[in-house]
Amino acid sequence: MAQTGNTVSSTIDARPALGRDFRSLLGALVALDHITGGLIVAPDGLLIAAQLASGIAAEPLSALAATLGRQLELRGPQLRRGTFPMAQFATAQGAAFLGSTPVGFIVLLGDASASWDVVRGALRAAVGTIHRAWAG
């Protein structure tokens, strides 16, 4: 049963130590409504954690997600250096959501009904959790 964005956000916020438990963190995000899979990748493309539907190869996707994340991180489309907290890339079939963290990028894959607001709220909480876990 998929959880709502609020439930997942509360769970993530409650336990800063979770910021280093990438599999649990990803598991909570993938449980969001209309999210079909996800992965956490390091900036060099190393796959840290993945929960993907069968038929989607994790390694090439992690390489591409890291490439896209780094492009956004280096300079956004308007050439302003600095943070890119999160981004959404959509097709007619669905969307990929990216969140930037100190350890790399969280990528969530969703169907066409995935809500940007819900995903953004949950991603923001997850990114914050990782930031707090890595700040100490």
Next chain:
Amino acid sequence: MILARIWHTIRGERRFPTTVQVFRRAKRFRDEGRFEEAAALVARGLLLDPDNVVGHLLAGSLHAMLREMGKARTSFERVLALEPTHPRALLGLARIALEEGDTGACTDLVTRALARYPDFPEAQAVLDVVRSLPASAAPKRPRSLEQSAICADRLRLPAESRETLLARADATVIFAQPRGLLTEEVAARATKLARIASVMLARAGLGDSLNHAVIEGAAETTYLRADGETVLTLSFSGDAKVATALAHLERVWVNCRSELSRQAAPNRVA
């Protein structure tokens, strides 16, 4: 050997781990996201064995994770000095070349990696990206005809939009407001992002045609609309409502397509 182990156990002595064990442990830590511990072990291992390929490769990976690309490059180059066709080091350098906009070097490096190790899906994915990009990273010079032909009034740009850019897929600027020294570079960046995203979405089973993107920045949010031929970006303040901004984006997109069609029509008649 067994007697020696028993003897060490009885005496409570701890054996020093070999560098192989040190790097194996470092790799495990890195894969678990324990980067500080991994980096400490790699540094220790390389002190013991300065020419260890695995150690330098791990060092390169950890530097890249910490966004220290200069140090990562040095480590990957050290690996190649020791083992000239190491596929992981070649891929590491290829990714750095791609970040720097050197598509030629990236193609060369990733092709060498695949020649050594053809079953390398990450390298193939990077090659797919670099092949989708224009051959030259240099921004295209604007065509004066296109510049004069698009009128801002016809596009009905929203007052809240801070910047607007319309470019062809090869990064040729069609329209920009405001227009500045960096406009061509911005166009190159936007079209590159759209292409990389399209390749990633295809690999994720979501179709190979990017429709739109929302990219949040520190001070503003960029909304991007694309098809295979054209890319449009509008930027709004971070406070703008997503639904409103997307509605503006779609309206301006339709107007842009209409303007481009209007321009093309007389040419066809002529």
